[in-house]
Amino acid sequence: MGVRPALHFIPAQFELRAWRLMQFLLPPWLRWLRGMSATDIKQAEQFGSGLR
Known part of the structure; x- marks a missing residue:
């Protein structure tokens, strides 16, 4: 669903x-x-902790 799951397939090098x-x-x-x-x-x- 969406773009997020696809990010798992991106190699670490590309992410870097x-x-x-x-x-x-x-x-x-x-x-x-x-x-x-x-x-x-x-x-x-x-x-930030106040928002949680």
Whole structure:
């Protein structure tokens, strides 16, 4: 059903390449992630656990 089951058939190498491509296409997002302070991450974790 859908696309998800098909992902199991994708070789690990292709997955790795796709991840590298994603990292290449989303540098601003990754920079923002790296620039997050520890308190920001803590708050995000608390917010995430609050949603569960």
